[in-house]
Amino acid sequence: MTKAAGRGPRNLARIALLCALAALVVVAFTGLHGLLVLIAETVGLVLMAVGAWWVLAYRGVTRVVGAVLAVAAPIGVIVLAVVSEVLLPVVVALVLWFVGLALARSALRAARPPKAMPEREVPAPRRPVLIMNPKSGGGKVERFQLVRKAEELGAKVILLDTSVQQDVGELARQAVAEGADLIGVAGGDGTQALVAAVAAEAGLPFLVVCAGTRNHFAMDLGLDRTDPSTGLDALRDGVELRVDLGRVGDRPFVNTVSFGAYAAIVQSPQYRDAKTATALDALPDLLLGENGPRMTAQADDHRLDAPQALLVSNNPYAAPDVIGVGRRPRLDRGVLGVLAVRVDGAAQAAELALLGAQATGLTVMSARRVTVRADAERIPVAVDGEALILPTPVVCTLGAQPLRVRVPRNRPGVDPALQDRTRGLDWRDVVRLALVRTPAAARTEAGV
Incomplete structure (x- = not known):
C-alpha cells in the first residue's frame, strides 16, 4: 500500500x-x-x-x-x-x-x-438442466424469453405445468439421474431452495435465475434482478461460489424462517390479496398474547423467552441502516442470523425506537442451531415466505454440505462493503483510526 x-x-x-x-x-x-x-x-x-x-x-x-x-x-x-x-x-x-x-x-x-465470497474457476457445464415456472414473478419466463435463451446456451429446459401439482424436487432428482451436470431453476425463493437441496445432495453446481417476485437470494448473490436473463450468462462465462443452505427440520431454505406474528398472519387465505388489512386485523391478538402458541427459542446457549416475532436467516443480515437493510453481505459464514422481538407495551416500543439494537425488546445475534419450542404440538412457520405448519420442536441449522452456486462472472449487485454493517458503527474505532498513530x-x- x-x-x-x-x-x-x-x-x-x-x-x-x-x-x-x-x-x-x-x-x-x-x-x-x-x-x-x-x-x-x-x-x-x-x-x-x-x-x-x-x-x-x-x-x-x-x-x-x-x-x-x-x-x-x-x-x-x-x-x-x-x-x-x-x-x-x-x-x-x-x-x-x-x-x-x-x-x-x-x-x-x-x-x-x-x-x-471467494470465487472458484470451474469448467462450464456440458449438460445443464433448468426448471422454469412460467407463472413465477408474473410471467417473467415468457417476458424475458428465458426458455429460448437457455436453450441457445445449450441447456435443457423443463417447463412446469402450472395446471397440476408438480414436485420440483423430484423433477430435479430425475434430471440428476439422467446425467445433468448442473441444475438450475427460474422461480421464486421457495422453489429455488427445493432444487438447491437436490443439487447440494448430488454435489452438482446450482444456477439461480431470478424469475420470482422478490428474489432475495438472487439479490444477495449479486445478480441483476431487473433482467433475469443475465443469470444465464453463467452457463458460458461463470464462476462458482460455495454458500450455505439452511435447514428447518427436513426442509431447505435459502433466506429466512419466520415464527410468531408474521408466520401466523401469512397463514390467512386473505393475506395474498389484502396484506395490510389482514395484518392489522390479526396483530392485536398476536401481540397481546390472546392468540397463537407461546414460544421459547434456544439459539445455541442463549434462551429467548416468548418472542412475538422470530426471524432465523441463512447467514446474518447487515445491521439495519439506509444502505444495508435487507441484505446479507456473505452467505458462507456458517452461522444463522437470529432476530427476535418482544415488545410488551408502549414503553418498550418507545425504547426500541430510541435505542434500536440496544433495546431490551430486540435481540440480534448469530447461532449455529436454533430450536423453537411451543405449548402446542404444531405451529405456523413461514419458510422463504411460504406458509407452513410444522411439528414442534422446530430445529433450524445449516446443512453440512455447502451449495455450489454458479453465477455470472460480472454481477452488478456485489457489494462487499456491506460486511461492516453486520455490526453497529463504533465511534471509538473512528477516533482511534483518526488520532492514534x-x-x-x-x-x-x-x-x-
Whole structure:
C-alpha cells in the first residue's frame, strides 16, 4: 500500500469526526431554541413509537388515536422548528451528522477492506438442466424469453405445468439421474431452495435465475434482478461460489424462517390479496398474547423467552441502516442470523425506537442451531415466505454440505462493503483510526 493510500482511511476518519463535531457546534449556536427542538425531536420519536404500537396492538378508538399521534408528532416537531426559526440549522446539523456517519463507515472500510465470497474457476457445464415456472414473478419466463435463451446456451429446459401439482424436487432428482451436470431453476425463493437441496445432495453446481417476485437470494448473490436473463450468462462465462443452505427440520431454505406474528398472519387465505388489512386485523391478538402458541427459542446457549416475532436467516443480515437493510453481505459464514422481538407495551416500543439494537425488546445475534419450542404440538412457520405448519420442536441449522452456486462472472449487485454493517458503527474505532498513530499505521504511511 502506498503512502497516500495509507493516509486515506485516516483522513476520512478525521473528516468524519469534524463533521460530527460541526453538527454539535451548529446545534450549540442555535441556543435554547435549538436545544428545545432537539428535545422535541426525541419526544416526537417516542410519541411516534407509542402511536405505532397502539395502531398495531389495538383496535377501534385506540388505533385511531395511535394513527393520529404517529402522524402528528413529526409534524409538530417541524412546526416547532419553523416557529423557533431554527429549522435550517437543525437540518444542517442533521446533514452533517449523517455525512459524518457515512464517512466514518468509509474510513473503517478502507482501513480493513472487506472480502467478498471467494470465487472458484470451474469448467462450464456440458449438460445443464433448468426448471422454469412460467407463472413465477408474473410471467417473467415468457417476458424475458428465458426458455429460448437457455436453450441457445445449450441447456435443457423443463417447463412446469402450472395446471397440476408438480414436485420440483423430484423433477430435479430425475434430471440428476439422467446425467445433468448442473441444475438450475427460474422461480421464486421457495422453489429455488427445493432444487438447491437436490443439487447440494448430488454435489452438482446450482444456477439461480431470478424469475420470482422478490428474489432475495438472487439479490444477495449479486445478480441483476431487473433482467433475469443475465443469470444465464453463467452457463458460458461463470464462476462458482460455495454458500450455505439452511435447514428447518427436513426442509431447505435459502433466506429466512419466520415464527410468531408474521408466520401466523401469512397463514390467512386473505393475506395474498389484502396484506395490510389482514395484518392489522390479526396483530392485536398476536401481540397481546390472546392468540397463537407461546414460544421459547434456544439459539445455541442463549434462551429467548416468548418472542412475538422470530426471524432465523441463512447467514446474518447487515445491521439495519439506509444502505444495508435487507441484505446479507456473505452467505458462507456458517452461522444463522437470529432476530427476535418482544415488545410488551408502549414503553418498550418507545425504547426500541430510541435505542434500536440496544433495546431490551430486540435481540440480534448469530447461532449455529436454533430450536423453537411451543405449548402446542404444531405451529405456523413461514419458510422463504411460504406458509407452513410444522411439528414442534422446530430445529433450524445449516446443512453440512455447502451449495455450489454458479453465477455470472460480472454481477452488478456485489457489494462487499456491506460486511461492516453486520455490526453497529463504533465511534471509538473512528477516533482511534483518526488520532492514534499505531506502529502498523506508521509503517503503512512510510510505504513499508
